[in-house]
Amino acid sequence: MPPPVFRFAPSPNGYLHLGHAYSALLNCDLARRADGRLLLRIEDIDGARCRPEFEAAIVEDLAWLGVEWETPVRRQSEHLADYRDAMARLAAQGLIYPSFESRAEIAKLVAQRETNGPWPRDPDGAPLYPGTAKLLSPGERERLLGSGAPYALRLDMAAARARAGSLAWIERGKGPGRETGMVTAQPQLWGDVILARKETATSYHLAVVIDDALQGVTDLVRGQDLFWSTSVHRLLQKLLDLPQPAYRHHRLVRDAAGHKLSKSTSATGLRELRAAGATPTDIRRLAGLP
Ligand code: GLU
Numbered sequence: 001m002p003p004p005v006f007r008f009a010p011s012p013n014g015y016l017h018l019g020h021a022y023s024a025l026l027n028c029d030l031a032r033r034a035d036g037r038l039l040l041r042i043e044d045i046d047g048a049r050c051r052p053e054f055e056a057a058i059v060e061d062l063a064w065l066g067v068e069w070e071t072p073v074r075r076q077s078e079h080l081a082d083y084r085d086a087m088a089r090l091a092a093q094g095l096i097y098p099s100f101e102s103r104a105e106i107a108k109l110v111a112q113r114e115t116n117g118p119w120p121r122d123p124d125g126a127p128l129y130p131g132t133a134k135l136l137s138p139g140e141r142e143r144l145l146g147s148g149a150p151y152a153l154r155l156d157m158a159a160a161r162a163r164a165g166s167l168a169w170i171e172r173g174k175g176p177g178r179e180t181g182m183v184t185a186q187p188q189l190w191g192d193v194i195l196a197r198k199e200t201a202t203s204y205h206l207a208v209v210i211d212d213a214l215q216g217v218t219d220l221v222r223g224q225d226l227f228w229s230t231s232v233h234r235l236l237q238k239l240l241d242l243p244q245p246a247y248r249h250h251r252l253v254r255d256a257a258g259h260k261l262s263k264s265t266s267a268t269g270l271r272e273l274r275a276a277g278a279t280p281t282d283i284r285r286l287a288g289l290p
Contacts, residue, residue, distance in 0.1 A: 004036035012054035083202035099133035123228035128191030
């Protein structure tokens with residue numbers, strides 16, 4: 001049996017906090033216990049928010065914590081061709097269409113729809129795509145693409161589900177409603193998700209699925225906030241004929257007031273705790289790890 005492969009996949013758009021420390025150390029502990037491998041992946045596709053100094057700080061903080069990972073580290077921004085290739089495969093199945101509304105236009109469409117009652121929202125609370133770009137005639141679509149207008153490339157969720165059939169994933173942790181075991185994927189909760197944009201080769205959903213497959217990740221251990229995203233990930237794995245890893249979604253570390261930690265609050269930042277004299281052992285204890 002080849003060893004299990006774990007990964008920690010931070011986005012370098014800020015400094016690490018106790019929640020990241022928990023996730024990284026849990027991955028590290030589980031990999032060690034299973035004689036497995038641990039990879040580090042830098043999820044830096046959001047060029048506007050990611051910065052090299054955050055990446056350097058992440059690497060330094062993880063090493064200080066005692067997390068050990070294999071090299072080379074995969075940096076998503078260096079692999080855009082892999083994501084374009086996956087998009088082409090989905091497009092060849094007739095599952096991708098461009099939509100041209102701006103964020104403001106979408107907000108207006110949602111407000112109009114909501115005069116007739118609540119409009120459905122995705123598990124992160126964002127309204128589902130309310131537009132009708134899927135119904136554009138081929139001629140009109142060509143005209144808009146040729147006009148140089150910005151666009152988003154969306155997954156035709158109804159067609160994708162019809163092709164993939166019903167799906168489930170193996171959950172070794174727990175979802176927000178304590179879901180565990182075989183969990184039925186519900187990608188329809190996300191509507192026609194964006195998988196890429198005119199200027200952006202990939203979304204989080206597509207990149208994470210491609211990378212986990214290319215890197216041979218077998219065990220995904222990540223925060224419960226990504227639990228329902230797994231529905232979209234399972235669907236993309238099926239459509240792209242990729243292997244199915246096992247998932248373990250873990251609890252989120254909260255601050256004293258019970259709120260989810262954010263990268264901008266310094267009270268739980270690793271750098272601040274370290275500057276105040278905390279040791280890696282203190283961080284384990286503060287994050288609630290044995
Ligand atoms: N890059 C994501 C984050 O920092 C995590 C992605 C994942 O673990 O699937 O929240």
